[in-house]
Amino acid sequence: MSSAVGAVGGVGSGPAETGPTLGAPARGAGRRAAGRRGPSAASRTRGEWTAASVAPIARVAVDMPLPHLDRPFDYRVPTHLDEQAQPGVRVRVRFAGRLVDGFLLERTEESEHTGRLAWVDKVVSAEPVLAPEVAALCRTVADRYAGVFADVVRMAVPPRHARVEAEVPADRAVVPVEPPDPAGWGRYQRGVAFLDALVGGRAAHAVWQALPGEAWAERFAEAAAAALTADRGALVVVPDQRDVDTMHAALAARFGAGAVVALTADLGPAERYRRWLAVRRGAVRVVVGTRSAAFAPVERIGLLAVWDDGDDSHSEPRAPYPQVRDVLIARAHAAGAALLVGGFSRTAEAQLLVESTWAAAIVADRAVVRAAAPRVTAIGETDTQLARDPDARAARVPGVAFEAARQSLAAGHPVLVQVPRAGYLPWLSCASCRESARCRHCAGPLGLPRGGSEHDPGLPTCRWCGRAEVTFRCGGCGGRRLRAGVVGSRRTAEELGRAFPQVAVRSSGGGAPVLDRVKAKPEIVVATPGAEPAVDGGYGAALLLDGWAMLSRADLRVQEEALRKWLAASALVRPHAEGGRVVIVADSGIPVVQALVRWDPAGFAAEELAGRAEVGFPPAVRMAAVEGTPGAVADLVDLVLAAEPRIEVLGPVEIDPPDEPGEVPEVRERALLRVPRSEGRALARHLHDAQALRSGRRAPDPVRVRLDPAEVG
DNA sequence: TCAATCCGTATC
DNA sequence: ATACGGATTGAC
Numbered sequence: 001m002s003s004a005v006g007a008v009g010g011v012g013s014g015p016a017e018t019g020p021t022l023g024a025p026a027r028g029a030g031r032r033a034a035g036r037r038g039p040s041a042a043s044r045t046r047g048e049w050t051a052a053s054v055a056p057i058a059r060v061a062v063d064m065p066l067p068h069l070d071r072p073f074d075y076r077v078p079t080h081l082d083e084q085a086q087p088g089v090r091v092r093v094r095f096a097g098r099l100v101d102g103f104l105l106e107r108t109e110e111s112e113h114t115g116r117l118a119w120v121d122k123v124v125s126a127e128p129v130l131a132p133e134v135a136a137l138c139r140t141v142a143d144r145y146a147g148v149f150a151d152v153v154r155m156a157v158p159p160r161h162a163r164v165e166a167e168v169p170a171d172r173a174v175v176p177v178e179p180p181d182p183a184g185w186g187r188y189q190r191g192v193a194f195l196d197a198l199v200g201g202r203a204a205h206a207v208w209q210a211l212p213g214e215a216w217a218e219r220f221a222e223a224a225a226a227a228l229t230a231d232r233g234a235l236v237v238v239p240d241q242r243d244v245d246t247m248h249a250a251l252a253a254r255f256g257a258g259a260v261v262a263l264t265a266d267l268g269p270a271e272r273y274r275r276w277l278a279v280r281r282g283a284v285r286v287v288v289g290t291r292s293a294a295f296a297p298v299e300r301i302g303l304l305a306v307w308d309d310g311d312d313s314h315s316e317p318r319a320p321y322p323q324v325r326d327v328l329i330a331r332a333h334a335a336g337a338a339l340l341v342g343g344f345s346r347t348a349e350a351q352l353l354v355e356s357t358w359a360a361a362i363v364a365d366r367a368v369v370r371a372a373a374p375r376v377t378a379i380g381e382t383d384t385q386l387a388r389d390p391d392a393r394a395a396r397v398p399g400v401a402f403e404a405a406r407q408s409l410a411a412g413h414p415v416l417v418q419v420p421r422a423g424y425l426p427w428l429s430c431a432s433c434r435e436s437a438r439c440r441h442c443a444g445p446l447g448l449p450r451g452g453s454e455h456d457p458g459l460p461t462c463r464w465c466g467r468a469e470v471t472f473r474c475g476g477c478g479g480r481r482l483r484a485g486v487v488g489s490r491r492t493a494e495e496l497g498r499a500f501p502q503v504a505v506r507s508s509g510g511g512a513p514v515l516d517r518v519k520a521k522p523e524i525v526v527a528t529p530g531a532e533p534a535v536d537g538g539y540g541a542a543l544l545l546d547g548w549a550m551l552s553r554a555d556l557r558v559q560e561e562a563l564r565k566w567l568a569a570s571a572l573v574r575p576h577a578e579g580g581r582v583v584i585v586a587d588s589g590i591p592v593v594q595a596l597v598r599w600d601p602a603g604f605a606a607e608e609l610a611g612r613a614e615v616g617f618p619p620a621v622r623m624a625a626v627e628g629t630p631g632a633v634a635d636l637v638d639l640v641l642a643a644e645p646r647i648e649v650l651g652p653v654e655i656d657p658p659d660e661p662g663e664v665p666e667v668r669e670r671a672l673l674r675v676p677r678s679e680g681r682a683l684a685r686h687l688h689d690a691q692a693l694r695s696g697r698r699a700p701d702p703v704r705v706r707l708d709p710a711e712v713g
Numbered sequence: 714t715c716a717a718t719c720c721g722t723a724t725c
Numbered sequence: 726a727t728a729c730g731g732a733t734t735g736a737c
């Protein structure tokens with residue numbers, strides 16, 4: 001039966017194949033005769049092509065990022081491409097009358113398609129770049145985020161570089177395989193058990209809170225070594241280039257430079273493809289990289305690790321906006337690999353992994369934490385005079401902070417000063433307790449509407465559902481007055497520099513170049529979050545200035561985000577037994593500040609997750625942000641609701657148009673769709689299908705869909 | 714009556 | 726997207 005399809009189709013569809021060309025005989029023939037010497041050997045003989053005798057059908061994912069074309073299409077494999085047309089190779093096929101790129105997903109005996117099948121026109125290269133495991137992962141990720149396979153696969157497979165592909169491949173690296181010394185992980189409960197699981201090749205899942213001062217890259221390298229012991233590969237994803245360098249150094253020291261590759265976005269196309277190909281060909285099985293490395297085709301992957309999963313660079317800015325942790329979770333699940341989510345802090349998402357018992361918490365005992373942590377002091381907000389006058393605050397560095405800095409410098413240690421980056425949006429909070437002001441209907445954040453003046457700022461309005469708040473009442477303390485947040489200032493840091501005139505002040509980030517590392521000598525280092533330089537032995541003190549301003553963004557993750565940044569800076573400070581001190585300018589009564597003082601990221605994450613469950617925000621629920629012109633948003637939301645009326649809709653509300661110079665700014669809106677977590681897949685499917693319907697009927701205005709968006713400010 | 718044009722639909 | 730078919734409109 002199947003061979004009959006192949007044989008009959010092979011002969012019979014020859015004319016059909018040339019149909020499009022015949023459709024415009026005069027033009028086509030004329031141009032061809034006038035232009036090049038003649039058609040290629042392949043197309044000249046296409047009428048005589050015969051189909052491969054075994055598995056003559058190729059299922060192809062075409063490179064068309066349109067939701068209604070987001071499925072494989074079947075083609076016939078001609079005999080002369082039979083050998084090359086293996087799963088994973090890039091192909092060219094005729095699609096909607098044009099030659100397009102695609103990936104061959106699989107070969108089958110039969111096709112479901114009842115119409116005529118076109119030929120696989122050519123195999124671009126015999127390199128099977130798209131590993132089956134990665135193809136499946138791309139599909140899963142696309143489905144999770146209501147996106148299309150073509151978009152995800154572009155993140156997973158770098159552009160081909162023919163010259164690099166033709167190079168003589170490097171020899172498979174010989175890696176010394178020995179189980180790691182468990183001492184480093186011995187400081188943590190379940191740490192050694194996790195290593196043992198890796199050595200045993202088991203798919204353990206863990207959420208790890210690194211101790212202050214921890215050489216986290218060393219621990220990750222040990223975990224990788226454990227995976228290699230079980231003859232499995234390892235992949236580590238970190239937020240930025242600096243962390244890639246740190247992690248790469250740790251891995252290369254252990255396995256040899258030739259056994260490790262670093263995959264980052266800023267490599268040139270050739271080097272990028274060269275390294276990536278070394279991984280795909282199995283020459284290298286230890287990979288470190290930034291977010292798109294989450295898809296790296298590591299052979300027999302055994303360990304998937306992500307550092308600092310709350311960092312926003314782990315969120316891909318291109319559709320469908322996947323997040324590294326989510327990609328690795330899906331991958332660990334499908335590949336039977338271990339997962340390690342590590343950081344000084346803990347996200348609400350990681351907390352959910354722990355609470356659902358899918359992942360084990362790797363944490364140190366309280367006593368161990370206390371011994372490793374610096375002494376943390378919170379000052380400020382009880383001093384109401386300071387709270388009322390931001391300028392006075394910026395001009396006056398509190399005495400405790402001065403004293404901590406003085407002691408550190410006197411002991412010969414550098415002082416870290418963390419200042420928020422500029423560009424914080426105005427937001428509203430309770431004037432008495434500083435809790436973010438929330439909408440009484442949907443618990444969204446209150447802000448001032450755009451376009452208001454200083455004298456007439458307009459009514460406080462929910463940024464989610466758009467309802468105006470006439471009579472605010474704080475859910476926490478019952479206060480009725482609101483205050484607006486202000487932008488953080490670096491003046492305080494300059495003030496510090498003036499206060500210690502004989503001490504050098506260096507800057508990292510926030511306009512200044514980011515410093516990787518500073519000398520262990522008495523100087524002041526002013527850094528923006530994420531740009532704190534490392535220092536041997538640790539800082540003697542850290543001053544976290546304008547902590548209250550960090551809590552001032554109209555973003556639901558501000559608290560988690562602030563704690564993450566504070567912990568990251570504080571982790572660079574010496575233990576309190578060595579005099580290490582952290583001073584944060586924020587009210588010690590605020591729970592998130594308390595979490596820093598007590599060094600309790602897990603406790604905070606539990607509170608945070610419970611809070612998100614209360615207000616109905618991810619990860620406690622699944623949410624989708626739908627953005628576009630008012631008509632397009634309404635259209636998409638209607639389609640989704642028609643399929644599933646039980647989906648809760650918040651808004652739409654007007655949002656800032658994206659900055660596109662030269663473009664006429666058009667009105668844009670955002671609606672939020674909310675469902676229980678168990679309905680997350682269905683929500684994504686309905687959104688995908690609605691998008692498919694719209695793009696299929698050529699709806700003019702595109703709609704941007706983001707699942708569990710990081711910010712809905 | 715024929716052709717230019719507009720929709721709607723399928724794309725292996 | 727783009728290409729095609731069938732319906733629709735318009736001018737002779």
